[in-house]
Amino acid sequence: MPSTLPTSIYYSKGKLRLLLFVSIIFDLGGIFCTTINPDGPWSFSPHLLSKYGILGILVLAFGLYWGYAMIKKLGDNDPVIIVDGDGIKRRDKEIIPWQDVERIEIREVKTRRDDGSTYTDRYVVPVLKDPQKYYSESSKKLVAELGGYRTDPPVQFSTNTLNCSTDELQSILEEKLEEYRSGETEKMKDERP
Numbered sequence: 001m002p003s004t005l006p007t008s009i010y011y012s013k014g015k016l017r018l019l020l021f022v023s024i025i026f027d028l029g030g031i032f033c034t035t036i037n038p039d040g041p042w043s044f045s046p047h048l049l050s051k052y053g054i055l056g057i058l059v060l061a062f063g064l065y066w067g068y069a070m071i072k073k074l075g076d077n078d079p080v081i082i083v084d085g086d087g088i089k090r091r092d093k094e095i096i097p098w099q100d101v102e103r104i105e106i107r108e109v110k111t112r113r114d115d116g117s118t119y120t121d122r123y124v125v126p127v128l129k130d131p132q133k134y135y136s137e138s139s140k141k142l143v144a145e146l147g148g149y150r151t152d153p154p155v156q157f158s159t160n161t162l163n164c165s166t167d168e169l170q171s172i173l174e175e176k177l178e179e180y181r182s183g184e185t186e187k188m189k190d191e192r193p
Helices: 013-035 051-074 137-146 166-191
Strands: 007-009 081-083 087-090 095-097 101-112 118-128
Touching: 007 166, 013 051, 081 166, 101 166, 118 166
Parallel strands: none
Antiparallel strands: 007 081, 081 087, 087 095, 101 118
């Protein structure tokens, strides 16, 4: 039951350009590592089988892969997430209808670094009534083989490359969920005799 105009969320071109720049730095670092001579500082000669050469190849491969992914996303003008009266539509995924969503939360994942400091990543998580329904079949099979039960959310959105912040995305989703619920309440009132 579509009740509102859809809200489309796209990739942020500025964030993607920054990540592309970082991937170029990785590429330059990889090239530097593959050409450094381990026998002496600043004397360049190709020693691809040295530890520096192998490290350089790995860093270069990572940078090239990352750069390719960023260039591909920069050329993409389709929305990543579409939020409307029916639910949440993720790119290349099935729609998550509002009747399956209990609430919208922000999940924080803290990562401890080697130096003892922590880094917090924030995700917008639609809390689902039946989360098992949204796991892939291969994921369900693997968890069953391991004898466990999934506790991580099957759907979560990172805004690292999106054109909105985590709080803005949460606000958009909560607003559309509330519109859906108020529309359902009105519909039930109209159906009463």
